[in-house]
Amino acid sequence: MKKIGMGLVGPGFVAGHHIDAVRRLGDVDVVAIAGSSQQSAEKKAREYKVDRAYGDYKALIADPDIQVIHNTTPNHLHLPVTLAVLQAGKHVISDKPLALNAEEGRKLRDAAVAAKVAHVVTFNYRGNPLVQQARGMVARGETGPLSFVRGYYLQDWMSDPNVYSWRSDPAKGGATSALGDIGSHWCDLAEHVAGAKIVSVLADLATVIPVRYSSGASAEAFVGTSGGNRQPMQVNAEDLASVLLRFDNGARGCFSVGQVLPGHKNDLELEVNGRALSLKWRQEEQNELWIGRRDQPNLNLAKDPSLVCRDVLPYVHLPGGHQESWADAFRNLLRDAYQWIREDGRPEAKPAPLPTFEDGYRSTCLVETMLRSHAAGGRWEQVQQ
Ligand code: SOE
Secondary structure, eight states: OOOEEEEEEOOSTTHHHHHHHHHHHSSEEEEEEEOSSHHHHHHHHHHHTOSEEESSHHHHHHOTTOOEEEEOSOGGGHHHHHHHHHHTTOEEEEOSSSSSSHHHHHHHHHHHHHHTSOEEEOOGGGGOHHHHHHHHHHHTTTTOSEEEEEEEEEOOTTOSTTOOOGGGOHHHHOSOSHIIIIIHHHHHHHHHHHTOOEEEEEEEEEOSOOEEEEOSSOOOTTOOOOOSOOEEEEOOSOSEEEEEEEETTSOEEEEEEESOOTTOSSEEEEEEEESSOEEEEEGGGTTEEEEEOSSSOOEEEEOOTTTSOGGGGGGOOSOTTSOOOHHHHHHHHHHHHHHHHHTTTOGGGSOTTOOBHHHHHHHHHHHHHHHHHHHTTSOOEEOOO
């Protein structure tokens, strides 16, 4: 089988996980990476054992050995880099959020559809086997009609005021921080599992740490800080938010996000309550799905190929009791993406769970509606798309 040539632009925190995941697929060749300068690209290329390095992403896009480009740059570069990939007629995998705002998100969705290529946004929690199990149970009516969808996505890596990341800089991260970075994951997962769309929101946002201290370099996610000469930086974007939700199937919901909550590492939880039963999944205990009932004992369904539904089996790689993890779910998402790429991105060949630029655009609309709701003093706002 001829290998597919892959190139990556933006070798920061998540880039190594993209490279690791595609290497594990076996039929993808990591051809090159592009960074902000030739020197930094070469350093990263050595680290990731990639042969070619480009200091200019346009040169990487023009490389004839590359058919698919992963965009893992900070948010403000999503639009120019991804548009250039689409203009070159190449397949594209973009990190979330798809763009800085809904206007940019729409541009990218339209350009992707017009380019007739595969376009994927990394809402990677969809790749977890028990997420797919929960989605199937809701879709088959096992939960009964949903009345409530709730949860949270909490982290602590921004609790230290010495963490100043591009996410806090509106020019690079956009007007939002926690909602765009991790609220986008939660809402995508909630809609994906519930099989329903959020139609209106009421949001309350807060900036717990309004002044951060920058060393000049953008802090990587989850990496601790060290001393040095630091400049105070005013931060206006939210690092904490709570949102009430209404869904198009009549369900109500709510979720909170925060990145300044000590002890919460990557604590994403989603619970759906149907009239017949409830389901709860937590990212940090991702090998179990809680099933809650009123008239029978509650139980924890283990991620075990002999216990999950048949259509979930491609997402499970190890027997029960053998824990699978974030990286395995990430690889599942990219496996689906490359399956679509092998089909040349034909819309009818897209694997059903795979998130596209349509989902990425939708997410930018949801976050924008939440910002609007908060700015209006905490008012119900309809999602416009
Ligand atoms: C940082 O908050 C981050 O890396 C997110 O950007 C990812 O999308 C999430 O999966 C883990 O946390």
